[in-house]
Amino acid sequence: MDLYQQIILDHSKRPVGAGLREPFDAEVHHVNPTCGDEVTLRVTVTGEGNGEAAELTDISYLAQGCSISVASTSVMAEELTGAGITQAREEYHAMKAMLTSRGQIQGDDDVIGDGVAFAGVSQYPARVKCALLGWTALADALARRGIDIAAETSTDKDHS
Amino acid sequence: MRLRDGYAVTNGTLAAGGFSAAELDQIRADFPILGRTVRGGKPLVYLDSGATSHKPRQVLDAERDFYERLNSAVHRGAHQLSEEGTDAYEAARHTVARFIGAGADEIIFTRNATEAINLVAYAFSNATSGGGGSGGAGGSSAGGRFALGPGDEVLITEMEHHANLVPWQELCRRTGATLKWIPLAPDGTLDLSSLDSRLTPATKVLAFTHVSNVLGVVNPVAELTARARAVGALVVLDACQSVPHLPIDVAELGVDFLAFSGHKMFGPLGVGVLWGRPELLDEMPVFLTGGSMIELVTMGESTYAPAPQKFEAGVPVAAQAVGLAAACDYLSALGMDRVHSHETALADRLRIGLARRPWVRVLGPTDPAEQGAVVAFVVDGVHPHDVGQVLDDAGVAVRVGHHCAWPLHRALGVTASTRASFAAYSTPGEVDALLAALDRVPVIFGLEAS
Ligand SMILES: Cc1ncc(COP(=O)(O)O)c(C=O)c1O
Numbered sequence: 357m358d359l360y361q362q363i364i365l366d367h368s369k370r371p372v373g374a375g376l377r378e379p380f381d382a383e384v385h386h387v388n389p390t391c392g393d394e395v396t397l398r399v400t401v402t403g404e405g406n407g408e409a410a411e412l413t414d415i416s417y418l419a420q421g422c423s424i425s426v427a428s429t430s431v432m433a434e435e436l437t438g439a440g441i442t443q444a445r446e447e448y449h450a451m452k453a454m455l456t457s458r459g460q461i462q463g464d465d466d467v468i469g470d471g472v473a474f475a476g477v478s479q480y481p482a483r484v485k486c487a488l489l490g491w492t493a494l495a496d497a498l499a500r501r502g503i504d505i506a507a508e509t510s511t512d513k514d515h516s
Numbered sequence: 517m518r519l520r521d522g523y524a525v526t527n528g529t530l531a532a533g534g535f536s537a538a539e540l541d542q543i544r545a546d547f548p549i550l551g552r553t554v555r556g557g558k559p560l561v562y563l564d565s566g567a568t569s570h571k572p573r574q575v576l577d578a579e580r581d582f583y584e585r586l587n588s589a590v591h592r593g594a595h596q597l598s599e600e601g602t603d604a605y606e607a608a609r610h611t612v613a614r615f616i617g618a619g620a621d622e623i624i625f626t627r628n629a630t631e632a633i634n635l636v637a638y639a640f641s642n643a644t645s646g647g648g649g650s651g652g653a654g655g656s657s658a659g660g661r662f663a664l665g666p667g668d669e670v671l672i673t674e675m676e677h678h679a680n681l682v683p684w685q686e687l688c689r690r691t692g693a694t695l696k697w698i699p700l701a702p703d704g705t706l707d708l709s710s711l712d713s714r715l716t717p718a719t720k721v722l723a724f725t726h727v728s729n730v731l732g733v734v735n736p737v738a739e740l741t742a743r744a745r746a747v748g749a750l751v752v753l754d755a756c757q758s759v760p761h762l763p764i765d766v767a768e769l770g771v772d773f774l775a776f777s778g779h780k781m782f783g784p785l786g787v788g789v790l791w792g793r794p795e796l797l798d799e800m801p802v803f804l805t806g807g808s809m810i811e812l813v814t815m816g817e818s819t820y821a822p823a824p825q826k827f828e829a830g831v832p833v834a835a836q837a838v839g840l841a842a843a844c845d846y847l848s849a850l851g852m853d854r855v856h857s858h859e860t861a862l863a864d865r866l867r868i869g870l871a872r873r874p875w876v877r878v879l880g881p882t883d884p885a886e887q888g889a890v891v892a893f894v895v896d897g898v899h900p901h902d903v904g905q906v907l908d909d910a911g912v913a914v915r916v917g918h919h920c921a922w923p924l925h926r927a928l929g930v931t932a933s934t935r936a937s938f939a940a941y942s943t944p945g946e947v948d949a950l951l952a953a954l955d956r957v958p959v960i961f962g963l964e965a966s
Contacts, residue, residue: 357909358961360902369962391901391917392931420931422901423961431585 363473367427372434377416382500386493388485393421397493410441429490431470445505455484533857544941558911561949566937567915578842582835590834605834608841615844617765624790624827625837629756630679632775632790637683638803640664644691648801649820666692669718674700674927675728677927678920680754700927704731704880719749726758730921731880732890739772763852783843797823804829831832857936859889866891869951892933898961901936910953914924
């Protein structure tokens with residue numbers, strides 16, 4: 357099955373940076389009510405503002421659920437730990453655009469790295485929520501820290 | 517009566533009491549959707565009838581015929597279409613009533629079982645606040661048996677579908693009554709050992725499911741009902757997973773209310789049933805209000821029609837009710853005893869197949885006498901969503917997740933499960949197709965062969 361790329365299976369068995377760490381700036385708990393996937397996610401941001409100057413110094417999480425949701429959260433943590441908010445915003449929107457494209461967008465590994473392994477998920481509408489769970493949790497955690505990465509911006513249009 | 521070896525032993529041919537291969541072919545030919553393919557040309561293997569069943573041509577034809585010949589707002593208007601539409605709707609009520617051994621006036625058509633259960637829960641609410649006709653018109657004493665307050669208790673079970681759980685939580689929140697529940701034993705049956713401390717004179721309602729939609733456990737209705745009677749509690753039975761699969765007679769069950777959905781028993785979407793004892797329906801306050809359920813209306817107040825009309829506000833779901841009656845006729849013609857034997861033999865075949873796979877763990881009691889035709893299992897180390905995806909890739913449709921029974925899963929210590937469920941059109945070959953597809957799971961997810 358194309359859906360279960362080796363990258364996904366590897367990440368789901370050995371999630372990168374898993375575990376909840378202190379200190380943190382914000383914590384969220386998200387669930388996918390259709391199947392009971394759960395993620396608790398913490399972020400630490402250093403630096404000021406909503407862009408280049410602010411950095412995601414740590415993303416720690418506890419993910420419980422299907423291979424798609426755990427692996428996607430793991431890829432997100434791998435991609436964005438230590439990244440600037442500008443990059444987080446760009447990757448969040450690129451992942452979302454790919455996952456909701458019903459197979460139209462393959463994803464760019466220069467932007468989302470291993471995230472491209474999830475391109476096949478967009479063919480299965482019931483699984484898109486699983487693949488977005490960690491990313492949505494991240495956006496929510498950052499929002500609680502006063503940083504908005506989810507708002508649609510003009511750069512989204514490039515991906516959609 | 518139960519076929520413990522049936523298909524499992526005779527390997528794909530016939531089980532005594534169930535359907536012959538030729539009969540099965542004939543049944544399947546009635547269900548157009550079973551001929552379609554999925555996921556790139558694979559034959560559909562539909563093992564999710566517990567979520568919703570497919571509909572035979574006879575039901576689709578009956579619904580279509582209503583729209584083509586009789587379409588009208590039933591119980592409104594004196595023209596011929598309305599008369600004939602009303603006759604068809606009321607005839608449907610009689611057919612559905614007969615199917616469960618009830619009187620026609622005891623059948624209330626709702627949108628689904630969820631609405632039927634909410635209808636009862638809101639009747640309690642309204643009795644408590646003095647609304648819904650509980651103060652006199654359409655009812656007898658003020659509130660009566662339906663009024664709840666602090667100190668009163670509602671008893672449910674840890675096994676319930678959310679449809680028979682959340683409405684009672686909300687009712688308790690609105691009235692100040694306390695919600696209690698019968699816990700699940702580790703084997704997935706109800707733990708009745710401390711029932712005496714839970715079912716007491718404070719208990720005003722006992723609501724529980726006849727057959728678990730996850731484990732297939734058949735609950736002891738007679739025993740629970742007798743115990744509830746002894747303390748004066750009303751009994752509400754969620755029969756969503758029993759009416760479609762077992763011969764049901766409300767008089768034999770002895771409960772006070774019974775709810776089920778049409779769409780799980782070959783009927784159309786959008787119609788469900790609440791059955792209630794006539795004397796309770798008389799007394800019970802109304803839930804939804806508006807047209808068709810009134811007796812007299814003035815600007816200041818209204819009085820309500822007798823049951824069942826007072827519980828059917830608005831233009832009723834007539835075409836769907838007619839379709840549901842056709843589904844009852846279809847099931848009656850098959851014979852519910854045979855439907856039950858057939859499905860039980862399929863579940864046995866699946867359980868035996870799963871037991872040969874040590875990496876699969878079947879949820880629920882090990883004593884098969886307590887299991888119905890629903891089988892839920894987990895593959896340790898692989899999330900049910902992933903199991904379901906592998907099965908779906910082979911054209912096998914099952915349910916994955918918590919199946920609207922989250923507390924049950926929590927009690928069993930799993931987050932979710934994979935569930936196969938059957939109907940009269942299910943075949944031994946489909947069970948084998950599921951097992952074959954399942955064998956790809958340990959390969960894809962690299963489980964150690966143990
Ligand atoms: C045991 C049980 N109760 C209640 C329901 C609710 O039925 P519906 O969603 O049709 O109202 C279901 C099915 O979903 C069920 O299996």
